[in-house]
Amino acid sequence: MYLEFFDLKERPFSIVPTARYFFLSQRHQEAITHLQHGLDDAGGVAMLTGEVGTGKTTIAKSLLASLDANTQAVFLLTPTLERSELLETLCDEFGLEYAVNATQKTLHQLLKRFLEHNASQGKKTLLVIDEAQHLSADVLEQLRLLTNLDNDKHRLLKVLLVGQPELQQRLQTTALRQLAQRITGRYHLLPLNADETNDYLQFRLHTAGASEPLFTIKAAKMIAEYSHGIPRLINLIADKTLQLAYQDGDKALDLTRVEQACQSVMAFQATIYQQPHVTTRSVHDGDGGLTRQVNRDQWVISTRSVLAFCSVGSLILSASVYVYAPSWIERFFPTPPPEVIEQVVKQQHLTSEQRNVLLAERQQARSVEQLYRIWGYHADGSAGLCLPEEQRAFQCQRHTLDLTQIEQRNRPVVLVLNDDHLSRYALLVGVNREQVLMQIGNQQVAMPKAWLDEYWQGEVISLLYRPLQNTLKLGMQGPEVALLDTLLARALKQAPFHDGQASDVLFDDNLAQRVKLFQQWQGMSVDGVAGPATLSRLQDIAAPQAPSLQAMSTPLNSQAALQHANKEGA
Numbered sequence: 001m002y003l004e005f006f007d008l009k010e011r012p013f014s015i016v017p018t019a020r021y022f023f024l025s026q027r028h029q030e031a032i033t034h035l036q037h038g039l040d041d042a043g044g045v046a047m048l049t050g051e052v053g054t055g056k057t058t059i060a061k062s063l064l065a066s067l068d069a070n071t072q073a074v075f076l077l078t079p080t081l082e083r084s085e086l087l088e089t090l091c092d093e094f095g096l097e098y099a100v101n102a103t104q105k106t107l108h109q110l111l112k113r114f115l116e117h118n119a120s121q122g123k124k125t126l127l128v129i130d131e132a133q134h135l136s137a138d139v140l141e142q143l144r145l146l147t148n149l150d151n152d153k154h155r156l157l158k159v160l161l162v163g164q165p166e167l168q169q170r171l172q173t174t175a176l177r178q179l180a181q182r183i184t185g186r187y188h189l190l191p192l193n194a195d196e197t198n199d200y201l202q203f204r205l206h207t208a209g210a211s212e213p214l215f216t217i218k219a220a221k222m223i224a225e226y227s228h229g230i231p232r233l234i235n236l237i238a239d240k241t242l243q244l245a246y247q248d249g250d251k252a253l254d255l256t257r258v259e260q261a262c263q264s265v266m267a268f269q270a271t272i273y274q275q276p277h278v279t280t281r282s283v284h285d286g287d288g289g290l291t292r293q294v295n296r297d298q299w300v301i302s303t304r305s306v307l308a309f310c311s312v313g314s315l316i317l318s319a320s321v322y323v324y325a326p327s328w329i330e331r332f333f334p335t336p337p338p339e340v341i342e343q344v345v346k347q348q349h350l351t352s353e354q355r356n357v358l359l360a361e362r363q364q365a366r367s368v369e370q371l372y373r374i375w376g377y378h379a380d381g382s383a384g385l386c387l388p389e390e391q392r393a394f395q396c397q398r399h400t401l402d403l404t405q406i407e408q409r410n411r412p413v414v415l416v417l418n419d420d421h422l423s424r425y426a427l428l429v430g431v432n433r434e435q436v437l438m439q440i441g442n443q444q445v446a447m448p449k450a451w452l453d454e455y456w457q458g459e460v461i462s463l464l465y466r467p468l469q470n471t472l473k474l475g476m477q478g479p480e481v482a483l484l485d486t487l488l489a490r491a492l493k494q495a496p497f498h499d500g501q502a503s504d505v506l507f508d509d510n511l512a513q514r515v516k517l518f519q520q521w522q523g524m525s526v527d528g529v530a531g532p533a534t535l536s537r538l539q540d541i542a543a544p545q546a547p548s549l550q551a552m553s554t555p556l557n558s559q560a561a562l563q564h565a566n567k568e569g570a
Contacts, residue, residue, distance in 0.1 A: 002246035012208030013239040017058045023200045031187040038185015044147040044155035045182045048162045050189030053232030060162050073126040083138045115156035126158045133163035144179040168495035188494045191229025194221045219258045226262035236265045367414045367425035374412050374547045395464045407431050410548045416459035430549045472530040476507040488514045491542035
């Protein structure tokens with residue numbers, strides 16, 4: 001065991017929730033504050049959701065530990081109960097005696113008298129149910145009936161539902177809308193970012209008796225990336241790293257050992273939390289650019305999902321929100337990318353023939369049409385695909401990027417090449433440490449990055465999905481607010497607040513709080529206003545799935561591919 005080896009008093013990364021190891025990050029404190037507010041005298045039901053392993057149970061237990069002597073609480077860990085079993089379990093937990101064959105009505109009346117007695121004594125009664133996503137609709141309805149009980153001043157029973165994001169989806173059904181409306185405090189717990197992961201690791205090590213940090217900042221960042229910031233996975237990876245170091249007799253937790261632990265643990269995990277890892281530097285509204293962490297030693301993962309279009313010219317993002325798409329864009333189902341010839345690259349300079357193929361496209365419109373096709377659309381280049389004066393859901397932007405920024409954005413772009421002061425256009429669909437992947441006609445060609453130096457000065461044409469372009473803030477109302485609610489819900493893996501007409505959706509305090517949560521998660525200036533930078537980041541993350549840069553594992557024979565492309569185009 002590694003305890004003595006690292007001078008630790010106990011295992012710092014046990015996955016068993018322990019009060020002493022509760023790491024109170026800013027978002028954990030926010031969660032507790034929101035839940036306390038939801039369970040105050042006026043409220044009756046609060047809800048805490050989060051992915052598996054994010055620390056929901058720990059927060060619930062911390063909340064219970066903070067209660068005063070005037071609150072009697074019950075914590076249920078067996079949510080797979082029938083309606084009558086729930087009433088029996090509550091009676092058992094509160095020490096109430098009842099007959100073996102007692103009816104639901106009898107049990108309900110027994111609980112009512114108990115709750116009324118507690119209230120008359122100045123006591124509050126709290127029920128916490130963990131893994132609440134497993135509760136049946138009947139049991140959830142029974143809980144609603146129990147929370148109906150009041151004494152004209154406040155609810156007699158407070159309920160905290162703790163569960164995975166599926167719980168939010170359950171409460172969006174028509175049958176449970178009354179219970180959903182009863183929820184006065186809700187919080188969705190997001191994973192830790194890289195800085196919080198580092199603080200989390202050091203906190204647990206210090207609590208276990210470590211006299212100095214064992215994990216470097218770079219190691220913590222790697223753990224954050226592999227674990228997606230989920231505390232339970234962080235614990236497993238950190239524990240495995242210490243085990244590996246102990247087995248090797250080396251106290252140095254270098255990146256190689258950390259990565260070995262990461263791969264060992266994550267090989268057996270199936271986390272669905274795949275939000276982009278965004279740098280945590282402060283970004284104020286008005287700053288541009290999505291920053292996303294990628295592994296530059298590998299090709300960026302390819303995704304080609306179908307955008308949710310209901311008809312030509314109409315993009316549907318929710319049941320009631322439609323976004324204008326011009327008539328010159330026609331939706332179609334994209335075909336798989338062309339196959340690339342896979343051989344080793346040895347050549348480092350363009351031949352005259354290869355140069356002619358690479359620089360063959362002289363019309364911007366044709367290249368942009370090709371870019372639209374990768375997104376899954378037929379577009380008419382003669383209609384002016386990149387006109388800046390029109391506000392469109394899809395925006396064609398001509399700007400300057402380097403290859404690193406293209407990797408971070410993880411979207412195909414058109415490169416504007418310079419051939420003796422004349423513009424030429426080539427579609428870039430992949431980048432890795434050594435190569436770029438170009439699409440020329442129906443062929444894809446991999447070539448060394450150095451080949452671009454002579455012809456490309458950084459100018460690109462990219463396609464952006466931007467249905468929201470105007471700043472949205474508290475008090476505003478209408479379809480744009482409804483779309484903001486939909487995108488925020490998708491990004492934060494929560495249910496949207498609205499379920500009615502888009503024109504009636506109001507930017508209220510709940511939506512402002514959700515904007516703040518998103519801004520905090522993304523390391524932005526937190527003000528609750530959906531300004532240009534917030535909307536840009538949100539739409540990059542939560543828009544319908546857009547094409548990513550393609551994944552390739554081996555270098556390619558660019559000479560053979562270019563010759564093949566030249567023949568195809570002849």
